[in-house]
Amino acid sequence: MAGARGAARRARSPAHGEIAVAEFHKKIRDAFEVFDHESNNTVDVREIGTIIRSLGCCPSEGELHDLIAEVEEEEPTGYIRLEKFLPVMTEILLERKYRPIPEDSLLRAFEVLDPAKRGFLTKEELIKYMTEEGEPFSQEEMEEMLSAAIDPESNSIHYKDYIAMMVVDEN
Known part of the structure; x- marks a missing residue:
């Protein structure tokens, strides 16, 4: 029930949700840029776990593998593009998925x-x-x-x- 109340509250105040999304986008971009050595909005696929963990998420190896499969190109290149990573990671942060164990x-x-x-x-x-x-x-x-x-x-x-x-x- 609390989830439905929270969703209703968010629906009534779109500004709050937009602010949260904007803050998440900035955090994700900042974390991504640390590993974007060529400054071309791509990172080595092997860095994705480190980026995700730096954002406070702790997926298992299996979850990380699934996540990478979701953001990888159809033909894997060994690199992940920010434009594919950003919406998926934003959703993860909004849903508070992969939270650390208390x-x-x-x-x-x-x-x-x-x-x-x-x-x-x-x-x-x-x-x-x-x-x-x-x-x-x-x-x-x-x-x-x-x-x-x-x-x-x-x-x-x-x-x-x-x-x-x-x-x-x-x-």
Whole structure:
């Protein structure tokens, strides 16, 4: 019901919706331009995930793959054009899709993996969970997470510290 009320409210105040769209367009263009090295309104397809994440969205690898397929040319060129990316990304931001998982949910997830409530997971445990369960991390994703998460002295992840570092501030 809240969604219907919100839609009705937006329908009554088109100026607010237009302002939000204009703000999203600027954010998307700014993020896109960082990777538009030739200044020709195209970016390497491999940069799209980074651009999307810089806009506060956290799609899974499968969702990212689908999204790229949606904005890619009929004959893939290895590049994504701003004119195809902009409307799709605007819609994602308007719908608040791919929002980051809340901090308390992340903490509960780590606690499930740490039944002894030690407050940490060893590097070996983390690798096992991230590569053998659910949607497995790729080698590159695993290396990136380990470099950010693992304390080199203890060779473990103190997950409360890691979550605090990872959480996106919504404001």
